[in-house]
Amino acid sequence: MEELRPDDPCVIGPYRVLARLGAGGMGRVYLARSAGGRTVAVKTVRGELAQQEEFRTRFAREVRAARKVGGPWTAPVLDADMEGSVPWVATGYVPGLSLEHVVGRSFGPLPEDTLRGLGSGLAQALDTIHGAGVVHRDLKPSNVLLAVDGPRVVDFGIARAWDTAPGEAVTRTGAVIGSPGFMAPEQVRGGEVAPASDIFCLGAVLAYAATGRPPFGSVQAGLHALLYRVVEEEPDLAGIPEWLAHVVRDCLAKSPEQRPSVADVLNVCGPFTGQDWLPRQLTAELARLSGQLLDLDGPGPESGSRSPRHDEGSPAASEASAPDTAGPASAPAAGPTAADATTAAGAPTSSRPGGAGRFHRRVVVPAAALAVAAASAAGLWFLGPLPGTGGDGGGGGNGGAGGAASDDPDDAPLPRAYLGSWKSVIKGGPALVRLTVGENRGGQPAVTYLLVHTHTLCQGTSRLRDVGDTRVLLEDATATRSVPADDCPPPADQSLRLGDDGELVWTVRGKPRTLRRADDTGPVDDAFLGTWKATGKGGASGGALRVTVRRGSVGAAVARLRFDGEDGRRCEMEDVLVAQDESHLAFGPMDVDRSRSDEGCEAGAAHTYVRRGTDRMRLVFADDTEPAVTLVRTRR
Numbered sequence: 049m050e051e052l053r054p055d056d057p058c059v060i061g062p063y064r065v066l067a068r069l070g071a072g073g074m075g076r077v078y079l080a081r082s083a084g085g086r087t088v089a090v091k092t093v094r095g096e097l098a099q100q101e102e103f104r105t106r107f108a109r110e111v112r113a114a115r116k117v118g119g120p121w122t123a124p125v126l127d128a129d130m131e132g133s134v135p136w137v138a139t140g141y142v143p144g145l146s147l148e149h150v151v152g153r154s155f156g157p158l159p160e161d162t163l164r165g166l167g168s169g170l171a172q173a174l175d176t177i178h179g180a181g182v183v184h185r186d187l188k189p190s191n192v193l194l195a196v197d198g199p200r201v202v203d204f205g206i207a208r209a210w211d212t213a214p215g216e217a218v219t220r221t222g223a224v225i226g227s228p229g230f231m232a233p234e235q236v237r238g239g240e241v242a243p244a245s246d247i248f249c250l251g252a253v254l255a256y257a258a259t260g261r262p263p264f265g266s267v268q269a270g271l272h273a274l275l276y277r278v279v280e281e282e283p284d285l286a287g288i289p290e291w292l293a294h295v296v297r298d299c300l301a302k303s304p305e306q307r308p309s310v311a312d313v314l315n316v317c318g319p320f321t322g323q324d325w326l327p328r329q330l331t332a333e334l335a336r337l338s339g340q341l342l343d344l345d346g347p348g349p350e351s352g353s354r355s356p357r358h359d360e361g362s363p364a365a366s367e368a369s370a371p372d373t374a375g376p377a378s379a380p381a382a383g384p385t386a387a388d389a390t391t392a393a394g395a396p397t398s399s400r401p402g403g404a405g406r407f408h409r410r411v412v413v414p415a416a417a418l419a420v421a422a423a424s425a426a427g428l429w430f431l432g433p434l435p436g437t438g439g440d441g442g443g444g445g446n447g448g449a450g451g452a453a454s455d456d457p458d459d460a461p462l463p464r465a466y467l468g469s470w471k472s473v474i475k476g477g478p479a480l481v482r483l484t485v486g487e488n489r490g491g492q493p494a495v496t497y498l499l500v501h502t503h504t505l506c507q508g509t510s511r512l513r514d515v516g517d518t519r520v521l522l523e524d525a526t527a528t529r530s531v532p533a534d535d536c537p538p539p540a541d542q543s544l545r546l547g548d549d550g551e552l553v554w555t556v557r558g559k560p561r562t563l564r565r566a567d568d569t570g571p572v573d574d575a576f577l578g579t580w581k582a583t584g585k586g587g588a589s590g591g592a593l594r595v596t597v598r599r600g601s602v603g604a605a606v607a608r609l610r611f612d613g614e615d616g617r618r619c620e621m622e623d624v625l626v627a628q629d630e631s632h633l634a635f636g637p638m639d640v641d642r643s644r645s646d647e648g649c650e651a652g653a654a655h656t657y658v659r660r661g662t663d664r665m666r667l668v669f670a671d672d673t674e675p676a677v678t679l680v681r682t683r684r
Contacts, residue, residue, distance in 0.1 A: 251299025
C-alpha cells in the first residue's frame with residue numbers, strides 16, 4: 049500500500065481514493081471507500097488505451113464476464129464505468145498478501161496444513177468461476193491472495209466467457225495471453241482455452257506454493273525455452289509432499305482430457321477448515337495490514353458529489369494505469385490486494401467444470417452410447433425413493449436433541465463415532481445413499497451427501513445445528529450438483545443418530561435411512577485408469593465413443609466421455625463415481641459438460657464399468673434399455 053501522489057485522483061466515480069495498491073502494464077489499482085463505508089479496489093485504465101475503441105470493447109467484455117463470478121473465494125465486481133473518458137472497475141477488497149510475495153519474498157514454501165487449505169480454496173474458486181461460464185486464464189501466484197479466512201482468486205483481467213464464439217475472441221490474432229510458466233500447453237499454442245486450462249494453472253500454482261519454484265523453471269533462461277518446457281517436458285515436482293504430488297502431476301497433464309476435476313483436488317486436500325490455516329507469522333502480518341487499513345481516513349464522497357465518473361479534472365484522468373487486461377497482469381508485490389470481504393465458509397464443492405445449470409437446454413446423445421447402466425451383479429444398486437427430493441414429506445420426525453447442545457454450533461465437536469464415510473442401499477432397485485461426516489470446524493459443512501437413482505444424481509452439503517447426547521441436528525442443506533439440472537431440492541428436517549449395531553441413521557423429513565460404514569472410499573484402482581474406446585461402433589449409433597478414467601475417489605467426477613457422431617455431433621460428459629470394488633466402478637447419470645451440436649446432448653442413466661481382463665471392460669446400462677458396450681484401452 050502506497051501513499052497517493054499529486055497526479056492520483058481524489059475520487060473515482062462514487063469512491064473516495066485512499067491509497068495506491070499497485071500497477072500493471074495497463075493501469076493502476078487504488079484503495080478506495082464508498083459513501084456507505086465499504087472498502088474497494090478500483091482499477092483504472094491508462095488514458096491512451098481508453099482512446100482505443102478495440103481496447104474499450106475488450107475491457108467491457110472482460111468486466112461483463114467477471115460480473116458473472118461471485119462467491120467467497122473470488123473478488124466480486126461491484127461497480128464499473130465503461131463509458132467515461134477513463135474506464136474503471138471496482139471490486140471487493142480484503143487485506144491480504146499475494147502468494148507470490150509470501151512464497152517468493154517473505155516466507156518460502158508453505159507448510160502442509162496451509163497447502164491443504166490453499167488447494168481446497170482454489171479448487172472451490174475455480175468451481176465458482178467455471179460455474180459462471182468463465183475461464184480465468186491467468187491463475188498464477190500474484191493473482192492468488194492469502195487472507196485470514198481463506199485464499200482468494202483475484203484479477204480477471206484476461207478472463208473471458210469460455211463459450212465465446214471464435215469470431216468474438218478477446219485477443220488479437222496470433223496473440224498468446226497468459227503468464228509464462230503458469231500457462232497450459234494449449235494456451236501456449238494459441239489453441240482452445242477451457243476450464244481444464246485453469247486446472248493446469250492450479251497444478252502449477254500448488255507446485256510453486258509447495259516448493260518455492262515454478263514447476264517448469266523461470267523465464268530467466270529464456271521465454272521460448274520456458275514455453276517449450278511447458279508444452280513438451282515433464283514438470284519438476286521434487287519436494288512436493290507425496291499426498292499432493294500425484295494430483296499436481298495429474299493437473300499438469302499435457303492433454304486437457306487427462307486433467308482432474310476440482311472435486312478430485314478437493315478429495316485430496318479435504319474441505320477448507322478456516323481456522324489456523326496460515327502460519328502464525330503470516331497471520332500476524334495480515335493483522336498489521338488490517339490495522340493500517342483502519343488508520344486510513346476514509347469517509348466516502350458526500351451526498352451531492354459529482355456523477356459516477358473518474359475525476360476527469362485530475363491529471364490521472366489521462367495518465368492512470370491499471371492491471372493489464374490484454375497481457376500478463378502484474379499484481380502488487382506486497383501489501384493488500386483486491387479480494388472479496390466475505391467469509392470463506394460454505395463455498396460449494398461441485399466438481400463440474402461448468403457448474404450446475406450452465407446448459408439450459410437438454411441435448412440428446414445416442415442412447416446406446418450414453419444411456420448406460422448399473423451392474424446388478426456388483427450388488428451396488430437397489431431401488432427406492434430418494435430422501436429429501438419430494439415424496440410424502442411427513443415433517444417433524446427429528447425430535448429434539450437429547451441432552452445439552454452446544455450454544456455455538458461452529459464450535460460444537462461431533463463425536464468421533466459419527467465421523468467417516470457411510471453408505472446405504474435401498475431395497476427395490478438402483479438407488480444409493482452416501483454420507484461423509486467430517487469434523488465441525490469454522491462453520492464449514494459437517495456433512496456431504498450423495499444420492500443416486502437411475503436417472504438422478506444429487507450432491508450437497510449440510511451444516512451442524514445442534515449436538516446432543518443421542519442425536520445430531522443438521523440445517524442449511526445446499527445442493528452442489530444436480531443431474532439433471534435443478535432436479536435436487538436439498539433435504540430438509542435432517543438428523544443423525546447412531547444405531548445399536550454401529551450403523552448411522554439419517555432421518556430426512558421424518559423418514560429414516562440406515563447407513564453402514566463404507567469401505568470403498570479409496571482412489572480408483574490403477575487397472576481402470578487411462579483412455580478407452582468402444583470396439584467397432586460399439587452401440588454408439590454410428591459414431592465413436594471414448595472414455596477417460598482419471599485418478600479420484602467416490603464423489604468425484606473421475607471419468608469423462610466423448611461421443612463423436614457421424615453426423616458431426618460431439619457430446620462431452622462427465623461421470624461421478626458413486627461406488628466401487630476391485631472389478632466394478634459404479635457411476636450416477638452422466639452430466640452434460642459440453643455440446644458441439646445444435647441438437648445438444650442429454651444425460652444418460654446410471655451405469656457401471658465392469659473389468660474384463662487387463663485392457664477390456666464393459667459399460668452396462670442401469671435401465672436395461674440398451675445392450676452393454678465393450679471398451680478397449682488405448683492409453684494408460
